[in-house]
Amino acid sequence: MEYLILGIALLVIIAVGGTVALLRSRSGAPTIEAPPEAPQITEPKGTGADLGEGGVATAPAPPSAQAPPAPEIEVPPPSAGRLQRLRARLARSQSTLGQGLLALLSRDSLTDDDWDEIEDILITADVGVTPSRMIVDELRTRVRVDGKRGPDEVKAMLREQLIAQIGPDLPRGLKVDKHGGNPAVVMVVGVNGTGKTTTTGKLARVLVGDGKSVVLGAADTFRAAAADQLVTWGERVGARTVRGPEAGDPASVAFEAVKEGIAEGVDTVIIDTAGRLHTKVGLMDELGKVKRVIEKQAAVDEVLLVLDATTGQNGLTQARVFAEAVNITGIALTKMDGTAKGGIVIAVQRELGVPVKLVGLGEGPDDLAPFEPGAFVDAILG
Template sequence: MGLFGSFLSKFSKSKATIEDLEQFREILISSDIGVKITEEILELVKREKSEELSTAIANSLKSKLISSSRAINLSTVGPTVVLIVGVNGTGKTTSAAKLANYYAKSGKKVLLVAADTFRAAAVAQLQTWGERIGVEVLSGSSNSDPAAIAFDGAKRAKDEGFDLLIIDTAGRLHTKSNLMDELGKIQRVIEKVTPVNEILFVLDGTTGQNGIKQAETFAASVKLTGLMVTKLDGSTKGGIAIATEAALQVPLKYVGFGEAIDDLAPFDGDGYITELLT
């Protein structure tokens, strides 16, 4: 049963008591859906007829999701360039590899760039993923300029006819302005060669409202075009997808729901909400 399903099933049979509402509030808050949306849902529980409640809540949640396209903005001329950004520990590098695998399996010629040059482990991790999925990984020497390796990747992707260039940028604390400025530099350098089509922020689905604050800070430095939420295999935090999109007004494009390389899927808003409510 979905995150909210047991309570909605109960409410469909009898009027919610004050104790029921408090328990449901705790469930909603713990799901990371946010205080504002929690209170809106509780108002629906109090107001709607029991047989219409699930539909009313589903419509309310759908209204929080934006109508922008969730598809990657694929380039018609030259490579599609995707920057993967976020803080360390969110599954950023693995998400870059999963995205590369997703498109490689659909027949695209993909180049991965390891621009997290200050973390040898991140470069090695991406190289290992690349070998497993049959995707080439471009990397520079340790501590080299991330913008320089990103530039080399863009030039190579354009010159050698790659369909997709996915750049794993260095994980950075959203509180460090110099690191945030570096992201802007990477984007400017790449765009000397070819446009950047997507900047995807990777959000750890278990970090809750702090993750949303991180994303908001990133959005102030670079124009985020989409979100990737990882670790959604734990249903207790399932509300974070709606809360993040509602807060940022940036479309959630992919969700990671496990550790395997194929555990990445385009976000299906209607399916996600149905799963929460049933």
């Protein structure tokens, strides 16, 4: 009998508890949601202690449970002389332009048709119509006034004209030194497929090779692969990467990257932004927002526009729109190893009024080089 009474009492308690829970669920009581995921700081693997609960260092996991070893940190070569070292590769792709011009200029006599052909070669190489005519007019005057010259003199004369059009006095140095207690901030922008993330990673290698410390910001949150790729580039040279959730706010990631760079006292923070079509007004406005958010705590020292050299004159339309959205300070020309249209250097500088500062000459990790007008023209002319 006692057991029967205890059983009935237990059933009554369960029924009452269930009714109370049901009433609470219907009463509209607030629920607690987890905060949105914040940007994460990815540290090169194999550095720092593993922290347990409360920040206490924990014992390392058994060998069988440990993550695969991180890639060994590399020491990239310094930037000085990079373009000279890559000159042979550039010369192979530009030989059509240089050899064609030299062959025509070395003739015993030059007719009007010859001069028109020289102009056509320059235009085909994406030098642009106006600068091509200026070069031809100057060469015609020099040949007429000074008389016929030998091949070496013709080559020197052409070299002088090309360097003059490229602009040897333009400021091509990157502003990547810490100033006022804050790191220099470099934004990398451009349309889809130009190689922004790769250029960002290669630029980090250039700076580390010059003895600078770097933090990378993976503000291309639309492609998870872009952030993963940037983390890999950073791990190779010992640079930390700040990344956020997929499809997160790119301005937030950029802000956190700069904040981390200031806290660590690094020399340079490089922000990789998402590729965007220059015809999409909303995306271009977002780029301006990223820049404004960064400037709440540090100045943006460089905005590098990455252009694919193979797009030629089509790239100039892209460049104009980006220049209107953010203040472009320099151009990084990629894929210069597979095109004979090196004249785009002249055209894009005339269009934007800003210098080409970097050129990409291949797929290798150290194939990004500071642009040097003299070395570039020497490679074109063989």
